[in-house]
Amino acid sequence: EVQLVESGGGLFQPGGSLRLSCEASGFTFSNFWMHWVRQVAGKGPEWVARIHRDGSNPQYAEYVRGRFTVSRDNGKNTLYLQMYSLTVEDTAVFYCVREAELARAWYFDVWGRGTQVTVSS
Amino acid sequence: EVVVTQFPATLAVSPGERATLSCRASQDVGSRLAWYQRKPGQAPRLLIYNAYTRATGIPDRFSGSGSGTEFTLTINSVQSEDFAVYYCQQFDIWPPWAFGHGTKVEVK
Numbered sequence: 001e002v003q004l005v006e007s008g009g010g011l012f013q014p015g016g017s018l019r020l021s022c023e024a025s026g027f028t029f030s031n032f033w034m035h036w037v038r039q040v041a042g043k044g045p046e047w048v049a050r051i052h053r054d055g056s057n058p059q060y061a062e063y064v065r066g067r068f069t070v071s072r073d074n075g076k077n078t079l080y081l082q083m084y085s086l087t088v089e090d091t092a093v094f095y096c097v098r099e100a101e102l103a104r105a106w107y108f109d110v111w112g113r114g115t116q117v118t119v120s121s
Numbered sequence: 122e123v124v125v126t127q128f129p130a131t132l133a134v135s136p137g138e139r140a141t142l143s144c145r146a147s148q149d150v151g152s153r154l155a156w157y158q159r160k161p162g163q164a165p166r167l168l169i170y171n172a173y174t175r176a177t178g179i180p181d182r183f184s185g186s187g188s189g190t191e192f193t194l195t196i197n198s199v200q201s202e203d204f205a206v207y208y209c210q211q212f213d214i215w216p217p218w219a220f221g222h223g224t225k226v227e228v229k
Contacts, residue, residue, distance in 0.1 A: 004164070044127075044208060044222035045165075061217060095165070103171040105153050107212055111165040 002026040002110050004096045009115030016086050016119075022079040022096030022112055030054070030074040033099040035108065036081045038092040049081065050099070086119045093117075123148050123214045127207075127221035133229040140196040142224045144209035149189045153213035156185055156194045159223075160205045168207075169194065196226070204228055 008020040020036070036048040049060045049070040058070045069082040079096055094117055098110040124147040134140045144154065152172040159165040167176040169185035172192060182197040196203055204227055210220045 044125075044220045045210075046220070047217040059216065102176075103174055105171065105212055107155050107167065107170045108157075108210070108218075109167050109170075109176070111157075111167075113162065113164045 002098075004098065004110060004112035006094065006096050006112045006115040009094065009117045011118045011120065012086055014087055014119055014121055017082070017084045018086070018117065020081040020083070020094055020096075020115060020117070022081075024077045024079070024096075024098075027098075027110075029072075029077040033106075034072060034079045035097040035099055036070060036079075037095045037097050037108075037111075039095070039114070040092045045095070048094070051079070083117075088119050090117060090119050122217070123150060123211050123219050125209060125211055125219045125221040127209055127224050129224060130222070131225045131227060133227050134199050135229045136201055137198050138229075140199050140203075140226055142194040142196075142207055142209075142226070144187075144192040144194070144221055146190045146192075146211050148214060150211040150213035152188045153211060154185075154187070154192050155210050155212060156183075157208045157210065158203075158205045159208065165208070170212075199226070 003025045006022045035050040037045050039045045051058045051070045055072050067085050071080045093114040095114045096112040097108045100109040126145045154172045156169040157165045173185040184195045186193045206223045206225045208223045212218050
């Protein structure tokens with residue numbers, strides 16, 4: 001079964017840092033671009049970051065650039081999101097998402113269940 | 122940046138009825154649009170890609186239509202397990218591949 005399982009969420013202080021992990025199983029992880037998407041309660045999902053199959057070319061949404069770092073370890077089938085200088089606005093559910101080619105275009109075809117990150121003093 | 126708008130925000134339907142959800146993109150995105158279903162505590166599920174192609178394992182009561190800037194997700198004969206929040210997302214213009222804010226399908 002194709003699966004993505006996020007971990008690392010919890011309650012954090014403003015200004016703090018954390019690292020989210022996403023363990024992939026059921027497919028060849030190194031064959032896929034991977035993304036992080038977040039969703040604030042009551043709002044639509046927002047794209048956060050993505051990384052190439054080989055770990056190169058990380059890209060970020062403007063609002064997290066310089067504070068978040070996406071990386072991956074293909075030997076461990078794991079995607080990471082290192083988050084620094086947390087603010088209360090970072091409170092959200094963070095999803096790990098697989099990008100796949102379907103109908104000669106790219107789509108998000110597999111999602112994890114998400115991990116809740118709450119930033120509060 | 123493309124803005125994606127969904128309406129209505131909430132749709133109340135009775136089991137067995139048809140539900141029609143709308144999604145509008147601020148720019149032409151061709152047919153590069155997907156629909157997802159999200160239920161509490163579950164991973165979001167891809168329902169439709171390429172505007173009208175059902176993803177693997179998706180029941181045929183779900184259908185997508187539209188192109189350009191106007192898109193529709195139709196659920197024929199809504200089942201109890203279909204009460205959820207539905208999102209659309211455009212995949213034509215990067216970055217980012219913007220999402221709509223969702224339509225909640227609830228029991229009338």
